[in-house]
Amino acid sequence: MTLRLVADAVFTVDAQDTMLLPGAVEVEDGLITWVGDPWQVPAAVGTEVHQLGGLLMPGLVNCHGHSPMTLVRSAGDGLPLDRWLSESVWPREARLEDEDVYWGMVLGAAELLGNGVTTTCEQYRHPDPVTEAILDSGIRAMYTPGIFDVPGAPRNGWEDLLEEACRLFDAMEGTDGRLHLGFGPHAVYTVPREGLRDIAGEAQRRNALMQIHLSETASECEQVRERYGMSAPALLESEGALDGRVLAAHSVWLDEADLATVARHDVAVAHCPGSNGKLGAGIAPLRALLDRGVRVGIGTDGPASNDDLHLWDEMRLAALLARATATDPAAVTSAGALRLATRGGGEALGLPVGSLEVGRPADLIRLRTDDARFTPSVTDAELLGHLVWAGAGYLVTDVWVAGARVVEGGRCTRIDGEQARAEVGQRARRLLGS
Numbered sequence: 001m002t003l004r005l006v007a008d009a010v011f012t013v014d015a016q017d018t019m020l021l022p023g024a025v026e027v028e029d030g031l032i033t034w035v036g037d038p039w040q041v042p043a044a045v046g047t048e049v050h051q052l053g054g055l056l057m058p059g060l061v062n063c064h065g066h067s068p069m070t071l072v073r074s075a076g077d078g079l080p081l082d083r084w085l086s087e088s089v090w091p092r093e094a095r096l097e098d099e100d101v102y103w104g105m106v107l108g109a110a111e112l113l114g115n116g117v118t119t120t121c122e123q124y125r126h127p128d129p130v131t132e133a134i135l136d137s138g139i140r141a142m143y144t145p146g147i148f149d150v151p152g153a154p155r156n157g158w159e160d161l162l163e164e165a166c167r168l169f170d171a172m173e174g175t176d177g178r179l180h181l182g183f184g185p186h187a188v189y190t191v192p193r194e195g196l197r198d199i200a201g202e203a204q205r206r207n208a209l210m211q212i213h214l215s216e217t218a219s220e221c222e223q224v225r226e227r228y229g230m231s232a233p234a235l236l237e238s239e240g241a242l243d244g245r246v247l248a249a250h251s252v253w254l255d256e257a258d259l260a261t262v263a264r265h266d267v268a269v270a271h272c273p274g275s276n277g278k279l280g281a282g283i284a285p286l287r288a289l290l291d292r293g294v295r296v297g298i299g300t301d302g303p304a305s306n307d308d309l310h311l312w313d314e315m316r317l318a319a320l321l322a323r324a325t326a327t328d329p330a331a332v333t334s335a336g337a338l339r340l341a342t343r344g345g346g347e348a349l350g351l352p353v354g355s356l357e358v359g360r361p362a363d364l365i366r367l368r369t370d371d372a373r374f375t376p377s378v379t380d381a382e383l384l385g386h387l388v389w390a391g392a393g394y395l396v397t398d399v400w401v402a403g404a405r406v407v408e409g410g411r412c413t414r415i416d417g418e419q420a421r422a423e424v425g426q427r428a429r430r431l432l433g434s
Contacts, residue, residue, distance in 0.1 A: 002047040003027045003403065006038050007366065009383060011057040012356040013343045017335045019380055025056060027362040030177065030402035035356050052366055052398070055387065059118025059363040059399065060311045061345025061354045064211070064249040064270035064299030067108025068101045068124050068133075071428050072304045081217050081279050089304060092431040093125075100431070101126040103423035105133035110415045111309040113139055115393030118363040118401050119345070119353050121247065121270065121299070123184040123211055125161070127168050135176055138406035138414045140363060142349050144184030144211040147199055148191055158185075158195040166202055173208075177361075177402055180351065182209035182245075187216070188224050188232040193239060200241035207245065209350060211270075212236075214248035217281045221253045233261040242267055245350055249299060250275075251289070252282040259285070263292040268348035271340070273317040275301030286322045287331050297345030312391045315341040319388070334381075334388045362403040367395040 003026065010023025012035055024038035026047070034041070043049050069089075076088025101124070112120055121142040124130055134141045145165045149157040162183075169181045183203040185191045191199070203210040215221055215232050224232045233254070236242050242265035249270040254262065262269070271284050289296050298314045300306050319337040323329050332340075346354030353363050369377070373390035377383045399407035406413055 001028070002033065002044065004038070004043050004047050004049045005052055005056060005364070005366075006049065007052050007054055007056040008369065009055045010035070010356065011055065011338070011384070011387065013058050013339060014355055014357050017339075019384070021380065023056065025356055025362075025364060027400070027403045030362055030404070032356060032358055032360050032362050034358060054369050054397070055367045056356070056364055057367070057387070058342045058354050058356050059365050059401065060116050060341050061297055061349065062112060062117045062120040062300055062309070062311055063247070063297030063345045063348050064272055064301055065108070065112075065120050065122055065309065066124050066302030066304075067112065067120065067122055067309065068104035068126070068130065069302035069304040070107045070111070070424050071096070071100060071104040071431060073428075074307045075304045080219070081281060082219060084279060084305070095431050096126065098126055098129040100427045102129035102133050103420055103427060105130050106137060106415055107417075107420040107424045108303065108309060109133060109137035109139045110412050110417050110420055111303075113137065113399050113407050113412055113415075114396065114410070115310050115312065116365040116367070116396040116399060117309065117311050118365065118399060119349070119351065121211065121349055123186075123249075127164065131168070131172060131175075131179060134179055136414060137412070138178075138401055138404060140178040140180075140351075140353065140361070140401050142180045142182060142209060142211075142351065144182040144209060146184045146186055147195070148186035149195075158191055158199075162195070162199055162202060169206055169208055173206075180209075180349075182211060184211050187213040187220070188235055189220055189227075193228070193235070196236060196241050197239040200236075200239065200244060204244035209245045209247055210241070211247040211249060214251050215253040215258065216250035216276070217279075218253055231255070231258050233258040233267075237261055237265065247348060249301075250281070250284065252276055252284045254285060259288055259292055262289070263294055266295070268295040268297070268350075270299040270348065271296055271318055272299040272301040272314070273321055274314050275299075275305040277317070278307075279305055283321050283325060286318060287326055295344065295348045296340060297348035298341050310393050311341055312393060316389060334384050337388050338384070361401075363401050365396055365400075366398040367391065368397050369395075371395060
């Protein structure tokens with residue numbers, strides 16, 4: 001059956017940033033089959049028409065997250081990244097069991113979907129419960145299992161984790177049309193040089209995405225230079241690790257040579273302004289990346305360093321910081337900010353999401369506009385401004401992923417949110433040792 005969704009406004013985020021007032025989107029077999037003015041093209045016989053009102057737009061795309069870290073939300077506040085990991089996060093994560101991770105990811109998925117995020121790129125260990133939770137929740141995900149050598153890593157470290165990631169990709173890539181798989185070496189400072197080379201090789205053989213934390217803090221960059229005599233991007237280039245599909249999370253401390261390296265290899269960047277601010281890591285050079293043609297999306301990072309999964313805040317913060325550091329109110333436009341959180345994220349991940357166009361997956365969200373944040377809307381530009389600068393998760397009423405309604409009336413249809421909160425609350429106390 002064809003489903004037609006009609007709204008007072010439709011933001012397509014296509015190549016022309018087309019806005020329809022009113023507008024409609026038709027969905028069949030999980031794909032968008034038509035977008036346009038409902039008054040000009042009547043619905044075909046047999047089409048199920050839903051007069052939604054409000055505003056329809058593509059689902060948001062979270063380009064970098066560790067959503068199972070709902071289990072350690074707010075851990076280690078006030079510590080720099082290295083101490084935050086070693087003193088607060090890793091000791092708790094060493095106590096994790098698969099069932100803990102399942103509920104952490106379920107709660108994270110519920111929070112993401114409730115805030116209008118339809119696609120998330122996740123990096124975490126414990127692949128079985130993570131993939132199970134993704135499939136159960138109804139969200140679309142790019143999952144890159146974490147690979148690294150740190151205290152608490154299972155068995156023999158990165159070699160076994162790489163073997164596990166290969167098996168997972170070969171067995172589950174494309175499951176249910178929503179589960180996309182890749183490889184997740186944690187960082188240059190937590191994976192040995194030969195590990196980076198081997199992980200990249202396995203990813204490239206499968207044309208899979210490799211996601212890595214890159215140049216997140218100044219101290220990390222100093223450590224890498226002392227160990228290898230070059231920057232992290234230069235090291236990855238020397239090992240052939242940038243020759244495939246690569247997503248570099250954070251990318252805060254990139255000098256001119258690093259920027260050129262990232263652009264030359266078409267490395268995509270996941271910009272995480274909230275997490276970088278909370279950990280005092282710095283501000284990524286967003287405008288410089290965009291000026292060089294780098295594909296950039298927005299990420300929340302994990303809920304332990306953010307501490308929420310609210311991409312609306314990240315979209316605003318990314319644009320505000322770019323304007324402030326450039327002292328230029330046009331450094332990132334309203335339309336540009338919306339693209340970063342939608343279409344730009346899809347392009348960074350290499351997935352056809354983030355835009356309402358024929359042939360793309362039917363991942364879309366509805367926001368109610370009967371709220372002070374959308375009042376007044378006198379012009380189209382003001383409506384766009386309200387969406388970008390005042391949009392919020394609480395305004396999201398309905399969410400569709402691959403044409404399936406996974407949030408209805410503000411409630412997840414596949415997740416028991418109350419149970420997930422209870423499970424995570426109980427398990428988090430055990431992880432803390434209390």
